[in-house]
Amino acid sequence: ASSVLGATPVQPFFKVTLPLMFPTAITTALLVFILSFDDFVLSYFCAGSTAQTLSLYILSMIRSGISPVINALSAILLTLSSLLVLTFFSIKTRKRIL
Numbered sequence: 001a002s003s004v005l006g007a008t009p010v011q012p013f014f015k016v017t018l019p020l021m022f023p024t025a026i027t028t029a030l031l032v033f034i035l036s037f038d039d040f041v042l043s044y045f046c047a048g049s050t051a052q053t054l055s056l057y058i059l060s061m062i063r064s065g066i067s068p069v070i071n072a073l074s075a076i077l078l079t080l081s082s083l084l085v086l087t088f089f090s091i092k093t094r095k096r097i098l
Helices: 011-038 040-046 054-064 068-097
Strands: none
Touching: 011 068, 054 068
């Protein structure tokens, strides 16, 4: 229908499909981000000797001794997670009002 009205083949994707998929993509990204912190045991057992996730890095630093870097990394992760969730909810609330 869009080609009859003069749209190029790419325009319907960016004007219709992508805006409809955007809330789902953001929700999925947040869910995966939150669940990645929950799956510490899985990443601990499945990670190879060269792969090191952030949670495994924090664990190795805790084992070697508590340092201010651990506190800073934890604060950054908590702040980043909170900002992502708050941003998502503010966008969702703004779209409902409009």
